[in-house]
Amino acid sequence: MxxxxxxxxxxxxxxxxxxxxxxxxxxxxxxxxDIGKEFQVDKILDFIFSVYIPKFQAEKLVGLFSFFKQCFSSWSETMMLDTLLKLDGSVLRCYIVHALRSGRKDKVVEFFGMNGSDLLLKSSDWSPWFAIPYLKNPSMGPQFHVYFSNEWYAALCLSVRNIFSEIFCDTHIL
CATH class of the missing domain: 1.10.287 (Helix Hairpins)
Structure with a gap:
């Protein structure tokens, strides 16, 4: 530092x-x-959960994870990179849930318009999510219910903290 x-x-x-x-x-x-914020976990968490998600800055959220995937794509530790990729998907789902809870279906539609093709290329798990802005009450459906729970959100925050802490623990800044 x-x-x-x-x-x-x-x-x-x-x-x-x-x-x-x-x-x-x-x-x-x-x-x-600086999105890397000198690799300080708390600052990264603030960006994700206090700025990008609540202020509907999906492009910056996507950019943040792209930045980290690019930084760590040459790791020999592929398990860590795989975990980062899964975490990316969960954070994006959190963005969608937050937008729906805030009554901003337009932000969800906009998000899928900008990122839908990439999401489908990454995983077929995203297919059902394209219908979520058009469902009357997605939080009550069996497929999406867990993502609207406070427990899932708390677990996501903890997972983000843990994975970035582990990544940055092994990162040496010159």
Whole structure:
């Protein structure tokens, strides 16, 4: 972490020295919104559960998991990558459930419009989910009931915390 801060300071000094004020402003903005957040689990959880899901920022949620899958796709530990992929699907389902609970079926339809093809390519498990915005009360149906429970949400939050903690425990930042 100290190496990261030192590198950021060097970059700032260089940009100031060269007079790249616009670039410095962009650099500062990107540091502030850095999705990796120096691999701090609590900050990642805040992004997922306090920003991206409640504020219906599906594209950023998808981008976050794409970022991590790309970062860790060369791991020899394929079990961890498989777990990350499953977690990605669960977090996206959480987004859909939150949108429906908030009365925002339009966000669910928009989500499937933007990501539906990719989801179907990943897994056929997503097929029934395409009907969810059109169901009268999906939380009562046997297929979706579990996803609307507080227990499932709590387990998801814990799983996200655990997997990112394990991933970052083995990650060395230069």
């Amino acid at each position: 100290e190496n990261m801060q030192y590198a950021e300071e060097l970059a700032r000094d260089y940009l100031v020295f060269r007079g790249f004020t616009c670039t410095l402003q962009t650099f500062e903005t990107e540091l502030y919104t």
